[in-house]
Amino acid sequence: MIVEPAASTHSGIRPFVRALGPVIGLDLGGTKLAAVVLDDAGRVLRRSWTEHQANGYEAVLDTITTAVGDCERVVGRAVAVGVAVAGLLDRDRSRVTAALNLGFADRPLRDDLAGRLGRPVTLENDANAAALAEHLLGAGAGARSLVLLTLGTGIGGGIVVDGELVRGGRGAAAELGHLPIRPGGDPCGCGGAGCLEVYVSGTALSRLAGGTRTSRHVVAAADRGDRTAVRLLADAGRCLGDGIAMLIPTLDPDVVVLGGGLAHAAAPHLLPPLRERLNATRPFPAQTPGPDVRLSTCGPESGALGAAHLAGAMRFRIPA
Numbered sequence: 503m504i505v506e507p508a509a510s511t512h513s514g515i516r517p518f519v520r521a522l523g524p525v526i527g528l529d530l531g532g533t534k535l536a537a538v539v540l541d542d543a544g545r546v547l548r549r550s551w552t553e554h555q556a557n558g559y560e561a562v563l564d565t566i567t568t569a570v571g572d573c574e575r576v577v578g579r580a581v582a583v584g585v586a587v588a589g590l591l592d593r594d595r596s597r598v599t600a601a602l603n604l605g606f607a608d609r610p611l612r613d614d615l616a617g618r619l620g621r622p623v624t625l626e627n628d629a630n631a632a633a634l635a636e637h638l639l640g641a642g643a644g645a646r647s648l649v650l651l652t653l654g655t656g657i658g659g660g661i662v663v664d665g666e667l668v669r670g671g672r673g674a675a676a677e678l679g680h681l682p683i684r685p686g687g688d689p690c691g692c693g694g695a696g697c698l699e700v701y702v703s704g705t706a707l708s709r710l711a712g713g714t715r716t717s718r719h720v721v722a723a724a725d726r727g728d729r730t731a732v733r734l735l736a737d738a739g740r741c742l743g744d745g746i747a748m749l750i751p752t753l754d755p756d757v758v759v760l761g762g763g764l765a766h767a768a769a770p771h772l773l774p775p776l777r778e779r780l781n782a783t784r785p786f787p788a789q790t791p792g793p794d795v796r797l798s799t800c801g802p803e804s805g806a807l808g809a810a811h812l813a814g815a816m817r818f819r820i821p822a
């Protein structure tokens with residue numbers, strides 16, 4: 503059977519090749535499930551969003567199986583399924599080490615799903631999958647070293663260097679919400695202290711605003727000119743600038759993509775102080791240009807989109 507390479511305009515990326523039928527990508531968050539179906543040329547056939555209440559491993563297996571069935575009733579049988587989950591994965595992307603928002607840990611989700619669905623399944627962390635989508639199709643197209651930060655309840659991170667996701671020695675790379683920007687600072691759920699997400703996430707903004715307002719309220723107040731809210735978001739922007747500056751000596755990112763509803767809503771308040779701080783603190787300012795900081799463009803289905811591309815690539819990838 504002939505498998506035809508898909509066109510790639512990006513240097514440094516191994517060619518993604520055409521799958522021999524539709525592929526499904528799913529992004530299972532704590533309460534929402536996004537689904538994308540791609541045809542054999544990578545075109546989006548269907549995208550959908552649903553709320554879910556899956557908690558516990560069996561419920562997650564059932565929810566994913568049902569979502570695949572829902573997609574296939576519309577588009578026919580898929581040849582492979584990619585799943586992005588909010589959680590820590592092992593290096594081989596077969597086990598979910600911890601998915602606290604989904605109520606399970608240390609389970610072989612990839613192989614259990616493949617057994618249930620009767621076809622290949624790929625597994626990836628949700629922010630990593632989103633980073634891949636932004637790299638292939640979105641704000642990071644053409645970047646050689648891409649960093650994605652998603653601002654939501656917490657902070658997710660993804661890194662793509664020379665066209666490959668950086669997964670780390672044990673699978674836990676790119677947990678950028680846990681960059682220790684304030685050593686010895688406020689405690690974090692990871693067991694560390696002073697982590698980026700302690701100061702910047704939706705949860706953090708609500709806490710820093712006194713605990714009675716959500717991050718959405720803080721952004722709305724800043725839009726109205728509320729000085730306290732404007733200051734909170736400017737502080738958050740400077741924390742992001744510090745976190746990005748920390749990455750420059752190791753990754754030298756040419757593009758940093760900010761994703762998530764909070765980043766888009768608060769961009770006018772976050773980005774100017776972020777860029778100012780980054781330019782003031784990054785290393786070698788006279789010798790090298792700093793990263794281009796941009797908002798994401800793949801939308802809320804970016805994780806599902808990346809998962810679908812991973813599924814298609816895994817199924818029919820040309821060996822390196």
Ligand SMILES: [Zn+2]
Pocket residue numbers: 679680690691692693694695697
């Ligand atoms: Zn942490």
